[in-house]
Amino acid sequence: MPRFVVEADGGSRGNPGPAGYGSVVLDPVTGETLAERAEYIGVATNNVAEYKGLIAGLKAARELDPDAVVLVRMDSKLVVEQMSGRWKIKHPDMKPLAAEAAKVMPRAQVTYEWIPREKNKHADRLANEAMDAGKRGKQWEPAHSSAALDASAARALATPPQAGPVGDAAAGAAAVRAALASGGGTRTRAGAAADGASPASAPTGPDTLFSDFPEPAGGTTTGTGTGSATATTAAAGSRSGTGSGTATGTASVTVTAPAAGQGWGPDMGPPATFVLLRHGETALTPQKRFSGSGGSDPELSAAGRRQAAAVAESLVARGTIETVISSPLRRCRETAQAVADRLGLSVTVEEGLREVDFGAWEGLTFAEARERHPEDLQAWLDSPKAAPTGGGESFASATRRISATRDRLLAEYAGRTVLLVSHVTPVKILVRLALGAPPEALFRMELSAASLSAVAYYADGNASVRLLNDTSHLR
Numbered sequence: 329m330p331r332f333v334v335e336a337d338g339g340s341r342g343n344p345g346p347a348g349y350g351s352v353v354l355d356p357v358t359g360e361t362l363a364e365r366a367e368y369i370g371v372a373t374n375n376v377a378e379y380k381g382l383i384a385g386l387k388a389a390r391e392l393d394p395d396a397v398v399l400v401r402m403d404s405k406l407v408v409e410q411m412s413g414r415w416k417i418k419h420p421d422m423k424p425l426a427a428e429a430a431k432v433m434p435r436a437q438v439t440y441e442w443i444p445r446e447k448n449k450h451a452d453r454l455a456n457e458a459m460d461a462g463k464r465g466k467q468w469e470p471a472h473s474s475a476a477l478d479a480s481a482a483r484a485l486a487t488p489p490q491a492g493p494v495g496d497a498a499a500g501a502a503a504v505r506a507a508l509a510s511g512g513g514t515r516t517r518a519g520a521a522a523d524g525a526s527p528a529s530a531p532t533g534p535d536t537l538f539s540d541f542p543e544p545a546g547g548t549t550t551g552t553g554t555g556s557a558t559a560t561t562a563a564a565g566s567r568s569g570t571g572s573g574t575a576t577g578t579a580s581v582t583v584t585a586p587a588a589g590q591g592w593g594p595d596m597g598p599p600a601t602f603v604l605l606r607h608g609e610t611a612l613t614p615q616k617r618f619s620g621s622g623g624s625d626p627e628l629s630a631a632g633r634r635q636a637a638a639v640a641e642s643l644v645a646r647g648t649i650e651t652v653i654s655s656p657l658r659r660c661r662e663t664a665q666a667v668a669d670r671l672g673l674s675v676t677v678e679e680g681l682r683e684v685d686f687g688a689w690e691g692l693t694f695a696e697a698r699e700r701h702p703e704d705l706q707a708w709l710d711s712p713k714a715a716p717t718g719g720g721e722s723f724a725s726a727t728r729r730i731s732a733t734r735d736r737l738l739a740e741y742a743g744r745t746v747l748l749v750s751h752v753t754p755v756k757i758l759v760r761l762a763l764g765a766p767p768e769a770l771f772r773m774e775l776s777a778a779s780l781s782a783v784a785y786y787a788d789g790n791a792s793v794r795l796l797n798d799t800s801h802l803r
Contacts, residue, residue, distance in 0.1 A: 337451035338377025350454020351385030368462030379425035608632030623690035635778035636666035642801035680733025683751035687720025
């Protein structure tokens with residue numbers, strides 16, 4: 329009986345945003361590429377794109393030989409666990425896609441395996457090529473493929489599944505049928521192997537930090553979204569004339585009463601929790617001056633050092649911080665080091681957590697920037713795509729950078745509690761994306777110096793904002 333390995337991936341540049349998928353069918357013995365599929369699918373989420381990549385890969389394998397035994401390898405923990413029957417399929421967009429995937433080939437012929445993102449480069453590259461084509465208003469074409477595969481790696485990793493009934497695949501199909509019952513471009517050639525969700529190792533240990541805001545009974549958070557966003561400045565606080573306020577709570581939820589005996593459903597383990605710490609004050613902070621990544625890179629003031637010490641004591645008392653990651657800017661590194669020293673941890677610097685570059689506005693107050701560059705400032709306030717005077721970074725660009733950083737860190741620290749020491753703009757963007765809130769929500773969030781916020785990210789792709797602008801440790 330023929331054996332194939334299907335590797336599939338999907339990505340969305342915005343989640344939801346322009347999306348595409350890629351999939352490849354491999355010979356598990358030689359590593360040879362037998363077929364490739366890729367397609368730009370318009371605006372969709374990462375998970376929708378991943379499922380469509382799975383379906384396309386299974387159909388390509390069926391076209392080669394409908395009697396083949398197939399091992400599906402993906403870096404989407406969600407798709408692998410749902411199709412294997414270990415996780416319940418809750419999202420209405422996923423149910424029909426999972427059902428379609430389960431019908432492509434007989435369930436006894438298909439099994440699923442999770443692989444790290446770096447082992448799924450072929451499908452990832454195809455997905456990105458599809459999205460690139462979509463950006464140009466076209467569809468992916470086989471002649472334009474540049475995807476490549478290390479054949480020796482494919483042979484080493486592609487362990488053929490055993491013949492006979494496969495329990496996980498059958499359970500996955502059964503789960504799809506149960507979920508539904510409860511209401512809920514082409515390339516083929518020989519000789520050649522997204523920004524989809526990046527899973528991580530199985531979470532270990534409890535995570536209780538910043539869990540004071542539980543999920544509502546009978547439901548789970550839904551609707552995590554990413555996309556272009558505007559954001560308030562690091563120095564100036566809330567947008568002029570819009571007001572500000574402190575908010576805490578969970579993300580938007582869909583409440584569904586569980587069936588008798590089901591409770592909350594399968595335990596997906598602890599979420600990855602990002603504790604978000606804005607750096608302590610600098611000399612520019614009380615003056616409300618623009619202070620981004622293109623300015624003088626000021627150090628903490630005496631007040632800022634006291635704030636860093638206070639937040640360090642608070643985090644020691646609350647416990648469970650496992651890793652400290654900081655923006656490369658000096659004020660964040662000094663704040664992070666104060667905390668890390670008390671926790672007995674080291675500091676990892678992450679370039680993606682830096683503040684935006686405010687260009688010619690660096691060091692100016694909001695009023696000074698309005699006086700000197702009125703048209704540029706108004707355009708910047710009106711559109712996330714507008715950059716500050718002098719070639720600074722737009723909020724749309726910052727959102728793409730911060731989203732990519734978030735996804736990379738989630739892949740590395742799944743199930744763990746990580747302290748991210750950053751700035752006003754990155755923290756507010758992370759919170760807004762977790763809530764799936766509109767861009768104007770950013771102008772209704774206060775974020776004080778040395779304040780703590782927290783977002784929990786679950787294995788099914790959902791997120792919950794558990795804390796925002798906590799400054800109790802400073803009082």
